[in-house]
Amino acid sequence: MLQQIRTITFPMPLRYCCREPLFTTIQKHYAVFPIDTVPVGLYRQSHLTSHTTRFKTEYASEVDNIPRTKLTPDRHHDILSHELQKRGGSPMAYDGIIMAAIASELKDWYEARIERIFQPEAATLVLLLHHAQQGKARLMLSANPRLPRVHLTTSKPSNPLAPPMFCMLLRKHLEGAKLLLVEQLGLERVLTLHFxxxxxxxxxxxxxxxxxxxxxxxxxxxxxxxxxVIDAIKRVPPAMSSVRILLPGLTYEYCGHQERMDTLDINDNQDLQTALEDSKQNLGKTLVRRLTGFSPLLARELLARTHLAEDICPEQLTGAEWERLWQAIEAIKQMVYTAQFEPSLTDNDYAGLSLTHLAAERWPGSANGLVDKVTQQAIDATDLLQAKQGLMSTIRQLLHKEERKLQKQQGDLSGMQQDLELRLAGELILANLQLIQPKTRSALLINYYEPNLPSVEVELDPSLNAVQNAQHYFKRYERARKGIPIVEQHIATTTQTLSYLQSLQDSLERAETVSLVREIEVEMQQNGVLPPEKRGSKRTVSQPSAPLHFLSPSGREILVGRSNMQNERLTRSADSEDWWLHTKDIPGSHVIIKGSDTPDETTLEMAAQLAAYYSKARQSSKVPVDYTRRKYVKKPSGSPPGYVIYTEQKTILVDPVKYEPE
Known part of the structure; x- marks a missing residue:
């Protein structure tokens, strides 16, 4: 059962101001916990002063059902916000114009009935609509704080096993209901669906x-x-907001932005000046803050159309500039009234009208399709980033551990190689016993093994006699002689493990889909990098992913693996006379040129460029790439996936190039 954000402020720490029964009651009903007993997985913000303790919990479940492994249930939203900032510096512009375009398109779905209602996330709903002429569609309504939106969608988000309480309430009232009307409150981002x-x-x-x-x-x-109000997906109690309370049974009232004027109510130049001219901010910010429907993107477009600087203040505008601004706003109003929207797509954003100040392209489909495509791309990128993060952290930790282990092993090997010279010291001691004084720390001994009989200074342990010193040197020599092969074997194993971890890291960095990341995760579990999944855990078993497929200018087929498991399957399934390529001593993909004929120069170069691009050296130049027949490639017994040895190879130097797969 989801409970909304509840914040309680007490004059002193809760444990000391409440008797135990009262404290337990508050714990149960308000999901408030003393600091030392807050479950690890519960998202909370705690602020302590000398007089006040304030606890805030968001979407707290019943105490027994609170997840105790995830850092925060809002973690996905945090990553999504980060991804949106990478894409364009700010969340995408779901403004009043794009909402008007979507509302206009939803008219085609009047009289549609709601077949099912789903709540895949805490703040997201999906209504399955069925229309006699239009067929079926999914209408998504999301109050996700990072990406709020309403639009038709083609995606099928997974749903929790048990529907949340708000979802069950909606099913009770709305399943089977008919959509009568969709209306927008002016150009505010408030959409009302009548059922x-x-x-x-x-x-x-x-x-x-x-x-x-x-x-x-x-x-x-x-x-x-x-x-x-029957209910809200986010209840707003008095403790959370003193401005607007939103709880079941209360009268619904939309407060809106009191300082904003509805753009559709601006009838002339004078109305526009009245709404804007007393602002001390620049014109771009003033349009966003004073008029409904304007996002920063739309404000910049309006200024570009009227040839006005974004940093100019309203009080600096001339009469002619006010007139140009009013005419541009009037054009937008007419577009809304006539529903003649022009959805546009940029690299990082979208809009409900054509964008002249950016390199935007006209979206050929509907506004619903535009919003669905762009937001789904952002969510997919977020899911991919989230799926990678934990695995990347594990691989980095293991790489650091193995690098330190290798460094220590190499140090041990170096010390043992130096100890191989100690045999001579022991023999010199035995050959010069008469020259060694008792309890001395060193002795100048004659080296009878050299023709000119030079003198050699040998360090001694004063607590041992001469024979014991010689025996000590012989023991160290014998330990080094027997230990060197063992340490060299350990170094080879550690080096192979490092190479495998680096190949996992490279594959994970290049993974472009969540399914490919999941395949890498399974590989890590199978090879002991990650602990195996608990027995009985349910995870969808997907089909093995396929390698990338390319065609050379001469028509030869080129296949490129994208992970160790793919590399393993690709090399194993290739014919013995096919050609095999791989970057020289660099983690990367296996590449196969199909066919027994010697590849022409352009095919070989293209395959080598692909091998270089799909490797850890993709940012380098003049990357060495080995190529040989598949029959000369062998997999050592017991080696990890993707690890091979090969002979009869030749090497070509190429620059990495990205080609579009077929």
Missing amino acids: SGKDELGNQINYRMIAEIMGRHSNIVLVDPNNK
């Missing part, structure tokens, strides 16, 4: 589902015919 359903007695009743798309204040509210 006709039935109550518990079977009587016809109208409901409203209101999606408020306002960043971290986004919400989805179900309202009855009397304008009473």
Whole structure:
């Protein structure tokens, strides 16, 4: 059962101001915990002063059901925000114009019935609609604070085994209901969906589902015919907000942004000046803060169309500039009234109108399709990043451990190689016993093994006699003689482990899909890099991924593995006369040129460039790539996936080049 954010402030630490029964009651009903007993997995923010203890928990489950392994249930949102910032510096512009375009397209789904309702995430709903003419579609409503939106979607997000309480409530009231109307509140990002359903007695009743798309204040509210809140996906109690309380049974009221004027209510130049001219901020920020429907992206587009600088203040505008600004806003209003939207796509963002100040392309499909595509790409990138992070951290730790182990082993080997010379010291001691004084720390001995009989200084242990010193040197020599082969074997094993971990790291860095990351994770479990999955754990078993497929200019088929498991399958399945390529002494992909004929120069160069690109040396130049027949490639017994040895190779130097696969 999901409970909304509840914040309680006490005049002193809770443990000392409450008797135990009262403390237990508060714990149970408000998901508040003393600091030393907060479950590791529960997301909370704690602020302590000398007089106040404040506990905040977000989406707290019942105490017994709180996950205790994840760092925070909002971790996915944090990664998503990071990914969005990498893509464009700020979250994507789901502004009032794009909402108007989506609302216009949803008119085609009037009279559609709700077949099923799902809640795949804490703040996301998916309504499965069925229309007599249009067929079936999924309508997504998300109050995700990082990516709030409403649009039709083609994705099928996975759902929890047990539906949350809000989802069950919606199913009770809305399953089987008919979509009557979709309306937007001016150009505010508030979309109301009107449904006709039935109550518990079977009587016809109208409901409203209101999606408020306002960043971290986004919400989805179900309202009855009397304008009473049935429930919200995020309840807002008095302890959380003194401005607006949103709880079941209260009258629904949208506060909105009091300082903003609805863009659709601006009827002339004078109205525009009244809304903007007293602002002390630059014109770009003023448009966003004073008019509804404007995102920073849309504000920059408006200024570009009117040839105005973004940093100019409203009070600096001339009469002609005010007129140009009003005409541009009037054009946007007419576009909304006539539903003549022009969805546009840039590298990092989208808009409901054509963008002249950016290198944007006109989106050929619907606004719903545009938002679905761009947001799904961002979510996929986030899922991929999240799937990689834990594995990358494990690999980095193991690499550091193995590098330190190798360094120590090499130091031991160096010391043993020096100890091989100690046999001569022992023999010189025995040959010069008459020259060694008792309890001396060193002795100048004659080296009878050299023709000119030079004198050699040998260190001695004063607590031992001469014979014992000689025996000590012989023991160290014997230990080094027997230990060197063992240490060399350990070094070879550690080097092979390091090479395997580096290949895992390279494969993981290049992985472009979550399924490929999962395949790498399974490989790590099978080879002891990760602990095996617990027995009985449920995970979808996917088909083995396929290698990349390319065609050379001469028509020869080139296959490229993307992970160790793929490399293993690719090399094993290749014909003995096929050609095999790999970067020389660098972790990377196995590449196969199909066919027994000697490849022409362009095919060989292209295959070598692919081998260099899909390797750890993709950022380098003049990368050495070995090539040989597949029959000369062997896999040592017991070696990890993708590890091979080969002979009869030749080497070519190429620069890495990325080619588009077939």
